[in-house]
Amino acid sequence: MAGPRLQALPGFRDFLPKDTAARNYLFETWRSVARRYGFVEYETPLLEDTALYLKKSGGELSSQLFRFEDQGGRDVTLRPEVTPSMARLAAQHQRDFPKPLKWFEIGQCFRYEKPQKGRGREFFQFNVDIVGEAGPQADAELIALAIDTMLAFGFQKGDFIVRVSDRQAWVDFATKRGVPEEGITDFLQIIDKLEREKPEVTEQKLAAIGLSSAEVNNFIANPENASASFETIRAELTARGLGEYLSLDLSIVRGLAYYTGVVFEVFDSKKSMRAVAGGGRYDTLVETISDGAVSMPATGFAMGDYVIRNLIEETAHTDLLMEAWMQRNAAACEVYLVLADDSKRPEALEILSELRNAGISCDLPFTAAKINKQFQSAEKCGARFALVIGSELPELKLKVLSSRIEEPCHVLGLADWLKDRLKEPDGPLLA
Amino acid sequence: MAGPRLQALPGFRDFLPKDTAARNYLFETWRSVARRYGFVEYETPLLEDTALYLKKSGGELSSQLFRFEDQGGRDVTLRPEVTPSMARLAAQHQRDFPKPLKWFEIGQCFRYEKPQKGRGREFFQFNVDIVGEAGPQADAELIALAIDTMLAFGFQKGDFIVRVSDRQAWVDFATKRGVPEEGITDFLQIIDKLEREKPEVTEQKLAAIGLSSAEVNNFIANPENASASFETIRAELTARGLGEYLSLDLSIVRGLAYYTGVVFEVFDSKKSMRAVAGGGRYDTLVETISDGAVSMPATGFAMGDYVIRNLIEETAHTDLLMEAWMQRNAAACEVYLVLADDSKRPEALEILSELRNAGISCDLPFTAAKINKQFQSAEKCGARFALVIGSELPELKLKVLSSRIEEPCHVLGLADWLKDRLKEPDGPLLA
Structure with a gap:
């Protein structure tokens, strides 16, 4: 037998002491912001029944699973995201907690993707969710928390922006124009790919369901198409002194199939134009996961460790803060x-x-x-x-x-x- | 398709907020003791090349793997323990660090075992290792750290004991009595099972290699058979004021195949008579893992989260400490x-x-x-x-x-x- 390789698997990371200190800096910052917002920490298993993901997450995710049969013949999967497990946990235990649940989690997820800079086959995620509150004030609370997390890392006005949109606005748009209910998911995927797809391909796809790029682009360009939810979110964030970080951007719909309303992305507006965090409202997931036993509106977002760490290291004023923390907290x-x-x-x-x-x-x-x-x-x-x-x-x-x-x-x-x-x-x- | 179960997989745990707070109490206590001992934190992947475990861990472990083929056709395994990954990491990066390496890790491991009270299919482990130091002073440092961890949880004299033994003493015992080198592993397994096996079965197995239970029991009963390493360890711990927690117990050899010298167990001497932590010297593992590229002596131990949490909750004076910490640190x-x-x-x-x-x-x-x-x-x-x-x-x-x-x-x-x-x-x- 050949000896084992002297390497971690492709896309998996060894954390030497300096990397571990940087990871702990992310964890501690995430945890401290979540706690001052009154969120409590939970955790779910890294390995779950595959059924939890197959029908719920949708999009590319179901082709990126670390999925296998365990020794007991169960079809199991290393979690590609935490939200379905959280929905399961919330449905199961919601009676024991005052509503709304304000829960956060910090843990690993696994996706079989092509490893590249800023993306691996495992990553840590900060998940923050509010379950049991339908009002846009809950979305505003999450967006404020996302902004305060960026500020806690030392990012400043101009470094990032939160782009907010509302899937419901697009559902209304399509329904009003005669797109049947079963065509809505495909339509949302066309919108999700707008920035990456060739314009002529988009035009063709839209034409196939009786729409045009011009209609879509006009809808995006007109700020009056913002939903009532967006206006509440803007007012709530302005009162908190965080209005300047907010931007309406109807081109955002997010990839996962389960989003139902407000969606948002924290966007690096300076260096890499990458999404640093993202999330939105998923009012039907708890009901789906619990097979109809429990119905609770929910909203949440996640921030991965890859992009934020790169961004911190690329930005002088945030890197200095991290280095100082590591000096104080990680000396042998x-x-x-x-x-x-x-x-x-x-x-x-x-x-x-x-x-x-x-x-x-x-x-x-x-x-x-x-x-x-x-x-x-x-x-x-x-x-x-x-x-x-x-x-x-x-x-x-x-x-x-x-x-x-x-x-x-x-x-x-x-x-x-x-x-x-x-x-x-x-x-x-x-x- | 049937809906997904509303349960975690058997042997896997959901951590509700109170459980997460208890988990964080363990983590923070482990981390703070390790840091005041001058250890630095590292982490390795949860998924590794299966070859890393098949030939190295030995014993029951190789039949308890969560092992599968990934989408790229690799034979991969959810780590059942951290030591082989740590040995890989140490061999790969040892040039970049002053020796000896004093490293610790806190993370999850996975073993397909029958779930029961105090044992699941996943568990968190606190791993502490010293690599690059052959002297028993390093073993003493680890034993002191294990004792101070117990004291940090509030355990007192009488609640626990550290049982120390030395595999080398048994290798010498067997060699002197004509057991050939290739028979040593089997011999050590007989000793490992002494407390669990029926006496007549042990007698029979020993007879097959030309030994008797009487010889073995006399060897265990005679404190003069303690190795020179044990005497150094005793002196080092006595000088630290920790001698009273130490006990020579030659019946301990530990299950894993890679141990080469001093082995020890932190043993609950009051409630459940369970091993709370265990470890020992593994001077050849780094060389084996690195295919001979790097040779470094090493010693380490691990403490799992299951037994220690149960023990803390079963012991009034330790449970009070944990509850007080949770009150201070986990209020919403x-x-x-x-x-x-x-x-x-x-x-x-x-x-x-x-x-x-x-x-x-x-x-x-x-x-x-x-x-x-x-x-x-x-x-x-x-x-x-x-x-x-x-x-x-x-x-x-x-x-x-x-x-x-x-x-x-x-x-x-x-x-x-x-x-x-x-x-x-x-x-x-x-x-």
Whole structure:
């Protein structure tokens, strides 16, 4: 047998410590914005019954499944998205919670796509949903949360825009022009592809259902076609001081089949013109998933980790914020214990325990090493201070690694003293 | 087509908000202990090339795989454990990091087992590994970290014990008694099953390779058979003040095939007599995984989320700690805005934004509702305070929901005032 490859599968990522820190920065930012908006966190399984996706998600998704038969003969799928599972969970447990449910989730999804920059076969997603509230105020709450998430990452006015549309406006448009109910899904797919499809192909497809590009484009161009929902959303966001991030864009309908009303996209308006997040109202999904047992209106959006991380790194003012967070939160070690006298190892271990118990991140070499080598180790692992333990014990020396200046200290009360010292700048303390 | 089931797959868990909060408590405790020990976080893919597991993990694991062919014809498997992926990652990137690597990971694993209390088909694992250090001081560091993790959850002396053993001692035992090298793996499996197998079956199996139960039991009973590694580990832990949690137990060899030396288990010594965590030294795995390209000694352990969560909930003093953490960290909402005059909605939205921007978790009803209903919503979502916004604006009232006592407040400087107020107890402030 050939040895296993020394690589992750194509489209799958290894997260080295720096990547993991960046991932945790996304998670923590997502979580903190969702929590101040009063959302609570849930999670659903990564593997689900395939039936959950086949008829519900629609579009390309059903051809991109990691789908297989498990050892018990079940047709199962690695989740390509979280919304159907969330709808299942909400239908099942809604009696136990006050309505509306304000729920968020952070977890992985899997889609068998061609891997490329900004897209893999697995990705993390931030999912935010409101279940049990039909009013556009709930859509406004989600759009505000999406905007505040972008602001929390340090993005500014001009970096991004939220494009809002309403599928219902298009359903009305098509119905008024004689498109039969069973033709609406195809019609919405033509609108979804407007920006990517050749104009003559679009024209042809529209002609086949008795419509023209001119009609469609006129409809998009006229702001008076905004739905009443959009006007409420605009008013709610303006009152929150977030109106300037909003833009009506009727060309948006979003790909998934289950959307029923307001849809929106957070759009990078500067660098890559990519959608950073997107979502919308799906008022019938809970009923479909629960086979009619529970009917609840719902609205939600998702933000993936690929595009937002690229965008943060490409934008100087957001990258600086992330780097600063990683410096504060992902250093391997704050204080490295240098053993100048190897016979003091038991005492050094005792000090190590005491400092760690006080919450200080610290380290000690595992085996005897020359003092210079120990200082090198201290620097390599990114410690701020080296605590030198030698024959002068209980007296100690604290060496600031950036300036190499030493300060005396003492075993008595060391943990408290060091915790205070860590709050001060690297330079030596003035007496 | 029949509708999809309204259930997660057998052995898979839905995490409702309370379960997610408990999961996050485990994650945060694991992460904080690992970080104060100077470990950095990494992550590897959930789906890997099956070859990574087939020859390396050994034991029952290879019959418990969620294994399938992906759309590209690859033989892939949902990871049943993280160590082989970590070994791959370490071999691939070790040049970029100072040695030894001190790495930890928190993520999901999948095993097709019979679901039962305390065991599912997916579970979260806390993996902690030291790669590039052969000395038993590294094993001692891991054992100390495992003990400090238990202490961080509130477990006390008497609740648990760490049972330490050394596979090498058994290899020496067998070799000295003429067991050929190719018989060692089978011999270790007999030792691994000692506690579960019928004595006469064990006797028979041992006889087949020229050994007896008496010899084996005498070896286990004699503390002088502890390896030199164990003596170092004992000294290191005693110096750290953790010696009392340690116990030599040569009957432990652990199931996985790749262990080569010291092995240990954190053992619940009170309730269920279950292993809460386990691990050991695997000095040849990096070399095997990298097809001989990189050779590095390594040692590590893992703790799953199932057993530890059950144990925390079954133990009064640890459950109290978890509940208190969940109260502090998982409340949906601290302040609920009650709209006494619906015409003030724009002003209320402005206040909502201001408070959320200040980091206060708060909420406002989406649509007009009677004031009593709003107070009910405030209580249902677990808010501490209701902020009543009415015609007296910019004057406001803050109602303490537990005592129903009201305090006056004002829009000017509201966020700062409220942040201070949230730090105080629920009762009304004395002037």
